[in-house]
Amino acid sequence: MRLNIPLTGAPEVDAVREVIESGYLTQGAKTAAFEDAVRGYTAARHAAAVSSATTGLHLALVALGVQPGDEVVIPGFSFPATANAVIQQGATPVFVDIDEATFNLDPALLDAAVTDRTRAIMPVHAFGLCADMDAINAVAARHDLPVLEDAACALGGTYGGRHAGTLGTAGVYSFHPRKIITTAEGGMITTDDDELAKRIAVLRAHGAVRGELYMEFVEAGFNYRLSDVHAAIGLAQMTRIDDIVSGRRRAASELTSRVSGIEGVQVPTEPAGTAHTFQSYVVLLDDRIDRDEVIRRMRTRDIETTLGTYGMHLQPYFRERFGIPDEALPHTTRAHHQALTLPLYPQLTEDDMDAIADALRLSIEESTTR
Known part of the structure; x- marks a missing residue:
C-alpha cells in the first residue's frame, strides 16, 4: 500500500x-x-x-x-x-522549536x-x-x-x-x-x-x-x-479540489478512529478555528518505540510509511554549518525521531484503513522496548 x-x-x-x-x-x-x-x-x-x-x-x-x-x-x-x-x-x-501537538x-x-x-x-x-x-x-x-x-x-x-x-x-x-x-x-x-x-x-x-x-x-x-x-x-x-480535501479529511477521521486506541500513538490534532488538509497523516510515537523499526516492520506488511519530516538541524549540511545542539530544539529533535507518516488519500477503502491500523499495532508491539 x-x-x-x-x-x-x-x-x-x-x-x-x-x-x-x-x-x-x-x-x-x-x-x-x-x-x-x-x-x-x-x-x-x-x-x-x-x-x-x-x-x-x-x-x-x-x-x-x-x-x-x-x-x-x-x-x-x-x-x-x-x-x-x-x-x-x-x-x-x-x-525555532515547534509545538509537539x-x-x-x-x-x-x-x-x-x-x-x-x-x-x-x-x-x-x-x-x-x-x-x-x-x-x-x-x-x-x-x-x-x-x-x-x-x-x-x-x-x-x-x-x-x-x-x-x-x-x-x-x-x-x-x-x-x-x-x-x-x-x-x-x-x-x-x-x-x-x-x-x-x-x-x-x-x-x-x-x-x-x-x-x-x-x-x-x-x-x-x-x-x-x-x-x-x-x-x-x-x-x-475542478476536483473540494472532493480531494473533503476526501482526505474523511479518510483522516476514519483512520484516527482506528489508531487512536493504539498504545503509544499520539494522533493528529486540529485546533479550534482551523481546517486541516491532512496532506500527510502524521502520528507521534512514544519514546520507548523504535520508530525506524516500525517503518521496517510496516514495509514487511506491504504498507509504505516514512518519517514525519526532518529536524533540519540534524541533517549533515545544517549540522556542520550551524552546529545546533539537539537540546536547543528539543521538540523538533523528538519529532524527527518519533513522528511517523501513515498512508492517507481519498481512495483508501475501509479495508485499507483496517489493514493500516492492524499492521501499525503489530509493528509497534514488535518495536517496543519494555
Whole structure:
C-alpha cells in the first residue's frame, strides 16, 4: 500500500493532450487560467505560478528584499527546502522549536529569535495544518517584519475562515504529487500586495518587462516559470479540489478512529478555528518505540510509511554549518525521531484503513522496548 496516490484520471490526460496538440507549451494561457483558478479559490488578490514551491519560496524572499547576511526565522521541523531557499539567497535560517501537538512553529519562542538582522518570518503549515497565524502576525507586526507562509502542504486548509497562503504577506503552495493537488512539479505564490506581485512577475521571467516589440530586462531575474503542460494538469485538478480535501479529511477521521486506541500513538490534532488538509497523516510515537523499526516492520506488511519530516538541524549540511545542539530544539529533535507518516488519500477503502491500523499495532508491539 503506497503512502499517497494522486487523484488523477481522464480530465488530466485530456488537458495535457490539448496543450501538446496546440503547439504552445510554455507559460501561456493555461498558466494564466490556473492562476485565476487558485486566486478565485483562495480569494487572494494575486497568484503567480512557478516551477516548484522551492523556487516560489526563493523568489518570494528575493521580492521581499531579503539579502545576503540577513536572517529569516523558520521552524526547525520541515522539509529542508524551507531552509534551502533562505540559504540560496545568501541569508541565514534561524531555527525555532515547534509545538509537539501541532508540529508547527511555537510562536512563544519567536520574539527571542528576532534580531536586528531578521528580515522575514517564514512559518510552515505542517502537513496541511495552519500555524498559529494570529500570534505569529502579532510578533511580526511588533518587529515590522513580513510573513511568508510556507503553505506547501496547505492548499485547501483554513484558519479563522481564511485560506492558508493568504494569512501573511505572501504564501507559497506546492503541487508535487504528494501535495493536495498536483501538476507533477510546480508551485504558486499568492499575495494581496500589488507592488510585491509586480516584482514577483518580473523576477519570475528573467527580470523582463515586455514592450511593444521586444522585452527589456530590468532585473537580474530567474527562469522560475510554470509550463502550460503542467498548468493544464493543475486546472483539471482544481475542478476536483473540494472532493480531494473533503476526501482526505474523511479518510483522516476514519483512520484516527482506528489508531487512536493504539498504545503509544499520539494522533493528529486540529485546533479550534482551523481546517486541516491532512496532506500527510502524521502520528507521534512514544519514546520507548523504535520508530525506524516500525517503518521496517510496516514495509514487511506491504504498507509504505516514512518519517514525519526532518529536524533540519540534524541533517549533515545544517549540522556542520550551524552546529545546533539537539537540546536547543528539543521538540523538533523528538519529532524527527518519533513522528511517523501513515498512508492517507481519498481512495483508501475501509479495508485499507483496517489493514493500516492492524499492521501499525503489530509493528509497534514488535518495536517496543519494555
